[in-house]
Amino acid sequence: MQILLSNMACISMKSSMNWGWMATGKKQMNQNNALPDIAAFLKSQDTLTLFCHVRPDGDTLGSAFGLMDLLESLGKRVKVLCADPVSPRYRFLSGGRADLLGTPEGALVCIDIAAPDMAGAYAAFAKQADLVIDHHATNPYFGKWNYIDAAAGATGEILVDLAEELGPLSPRAAAAFYTAIATDTGCFKYGNTTRATHLKAARLMETEFDVAALNRWLFQTKSQAEFEINRLAMETLRFYAGGRIVTMLISREMLLQTAAGADELESISSLPIQIEGAVVAATFKEAEPGQYKVSLRTNGLLDGGKICALFGGGGHRMAAGCSMRGAYETLEACMVKTLRQELEKVQ
Amino acid sequence: MQILLSNMACISMKSSMNWGWMATGKKQMNQNNALPDIAAFLKSQDTLTLFCHVRPDGDTLGSAFGLMDLLESLGKRVKVLCADPVSPRYRFLSGGRADLLGTPEGALVCIDIAAPDMAGAYAAFAKQADLVIDHHATNPYFGKWNYIDAAAGATGEILVDLAEELGPLSPRAAAAFYTAIATDTGCFKYGNTTRATHLKAARLMETEFDVAALNRWLFQTKSQAEFEINRLAMETLRFYAGGRIVTMLISREMLLQTAAGADELESISSLPIQIEGAVVAATFKEAEPGQYKVSLRTNGLLDGGKICALFGGGGHRMAAGCSMRGAYETLEACMVKTLRQELEKVQ
Structure with missing residues (x-):
């Protein structure tokens, strides 16, 4: 500077x-x-x-x-x-x-x-x-x-x-x-x-x-594509640790099917953290086949920025991100394991 | 008075x-x-x-x-x-x-x-x-x-x-x-x-x-039941008149499956009118088997209160309601026909 x-x-x-x-x-x-x-x-x-x-x-x-x-x-x-x-x-x-x-x-x-x-x-x-x-x-x-x-x-x-x-x-x-x-x-x-x-x-x-x-x-105005991608993403919600951890997937197939653009995906990562009881929510967006942009949202109890730093990313306490490459099931399991460990430290 | x-x-x-x-x-x-x-x-x-x-x-x-x-x-x-x-x-x-x-x-x-x-x-x-x-x-x-x-x-x-x-x-x-x-x-x-x-x-x-x-x-806090009933309701969206008319169904089966209460249904009728291009949206909630509470929402172009009055209901221009009894497909077709007629008057 x-x-x-x-x-x-x-x-x-x-x-x-x-x-x-x-x-x-x-x-x-x-x-x-x-x-x-x-x-x-x-x-x-x-x-x-x-x-x-x-x-x-x-x-x-x-x-x-x-x-x-x-x-x-x-x-x-x-x-x-x-x-x-x-x-x-x-x-x-x-x-x-x-x-x-x-x-x-x-x-x-x-x-x-x-x-x-x-x-x-x-x-x-x-x-x-x-x-x-x-x-x-x-x-x-x-x-x-x-x-x-x-x-x-x-x-x-x-x-x-x-x-x-x-x-x-x-x-x-x-x-x-x-x-x-x-x-x-x-x-x-x-x-x-x-x-x-x-x-x-x-x-x-x-x-x-x-x-x-x-x-x-x-x-209060959403395109049909935004409505549709939200609906499809909500079908993929998974809950762990008694609902304190939530994951969500936006696959390439879903992106192609709905033709949702960046504008339509702007707020989707903020959806799962709104679920009552959620402490941390991880949204996986498949940017390229097998290449995921992960958005972490927390209710403030965990530091999302620090957690994403473990995966080479970063950000703020309540909103952070990182990139991951691999098979979704493997990546999701890895992230959930990390989130469980972080939860145990604070609860 | x-x-x-x-x-x-x-x-x-x-x-x-x-x-x-x-x-x-x-x-x-x-x-x-x-x-x-x-x-x-x-x-x-x-x-x-x-x-x-x-x-x-x-x-x-x-x-x-x-x-x-x-x-x-x-x-x-x-x-x-x-x-x-x-x-x-x-x-x-x-x-x-x-x-x-x-x-x-x-x-x-x-x-x-x-x-x-x-x-x-x-x-x-x-x-x-x-x-x-x-x-x-x-x-x-x-x-x-x-x-x-x-x-x-x-x-x-x-x-x-x-x-x-x-x-x-x-x-x-x-x-x-x-x-x-x-x-x-x-x-x-x-x-x-x-x-x-x-x-x-x-x-x-x-x-x-x-x-x-x-x-x-x-x-920004929703129960899992609210999330789930929203998702299921969004699966039932139907578009007519080039997307200017939208209908949505909340069936008794969906209510029983999610155990969503009145609190969780409070804002659901306002969802479909948010879809870009929608002029009027009708949400059918199956209160009892074959008995529907219909919530009409408009963008202001049509008078929802007057339309609901045709079905014995009433309300405001942008938010109104009525009750209908019968089979969903029949009631929905009847409502859509009426909405088409009302749209033709103003467009």
Whole structure:
């Protein structure tokens, strides 16, 4: 991270950017610029490119397109770029476009991008970011200007504050920021939902948009393929240790039969841990024949990240993953054995 | 409704209640008392009974037990009564009790009860209610004191305002009111969620309780029976009119096989309307052999209430129901034919 920052310093010397924080001498390592200063920086630019992270979700897209709307209202030329396609669920944000490829120009802004690599094919541009706005705790403050708030449930929450500095919210921008916040917090369900999250949702709802229809689209609409893959996966549930361990299989046959895409598989790994009594759930997705991506979910009692590390993977306590190769029955038995051992340590 | 109100007037003349609104002469038909006056009334009572409606949900129970907590802090003797059992999901509110039966005493308060009959076996007491707090638009203001706010997403929202008058919120009361609000709004998803709903959630979260764990319990925990009945029901999905009409069957065999109870069937009728493209979904539950309860859900394009009225039922535009007797294949064909006709009228 230090190497990255010193590289950034080199670039900075050559750039003609207005480094407000150098002039005031207030900027320290990993310290945020003030939002009014960031707003002033954005207002000083004529052309801007906003980058979203790969496998774009509602937070990166909603935050970027909401900001685009605000900046366009100020007469700026703005484009949003993303190296990966936009899933059908979020294309209402991008005006129907699945493809957000193009040539970056003007000021480079990274939105909800935890590290330059998360910009995928645009990583080289992300490394030169003029501004980074994000809520991931691991963000190395890789922009010339930065605003990172790990307490925010979504990057969209930061954008609501920034919008106060940039001018009136259109219904379109409000809906985009609402999408960002609602999707990253599981519609205000997950542990990252704070008082501020609710206050910002209330603030956005001062601007009129059809929040009920938006919620229906985001949280209560599933494709037939998603319904079908969920049903098939639920047939494969197996329970061990009195129901405390649950396993689930998504075979290649099931994927081919339903034609379910990545979008339709997004939340399937979270299903088995919802079963009452489950402490840990392992979902095996057969990515290639005999090659499985294993998603571990825990109720917090076990550390899924540590368990996945035993298999060369990693992640968080409650959500982690690893890859395994072999016959399903063998791999499942191996994982269950490990999970039993881990359970015995804590119970 | 007028008859009911004049009956109430007769009762009132015989009672020794302090009818604040008669004294001030400010009370008009279907007008709310002021919350400070309602708080003063509650403070003037030593013993109170809070009634919940039959088939108690999170709103009636959360509102009642949260208010109980506030009133007990003020030294009052309080009991919560409900004619129907409390489902396992909500027993944390009632201190583990499934049974809230007992003898009413003191001031009679109806919580989230739209009409006296909704108190079930306690209807006679509800008819003499000293105070009614509710958010159903159809409420005939059947209490001596009333606070009905149809704009509130949940009765729990009204209680948050009343709590401001009654003293500090314990974490227990805050969690109870949060339960009331979150369950009635589908965790801030449904169309009854307003700015005020979010502001009140934020207010409750000033009092520390484990909101993430509470949300997991309320919205992300399903019994094995619920998982299994969902899976079996999804196997019965049939699509008509290019997927705009969907039907689903929950047979007696499926109910017996899974031992799913009412609690586990609560949300199942809402599943098929979530399928992308569905305009109307009909779920047939075989209550008795050859006797079906049909739940209709629409995306708003068709009026489910009017369609169910054709079969002797009724309800709202987006959620309605009726009863049908006969062989499933015949009943389903009949319903699908009707739905096709209704679709043709609007498309």
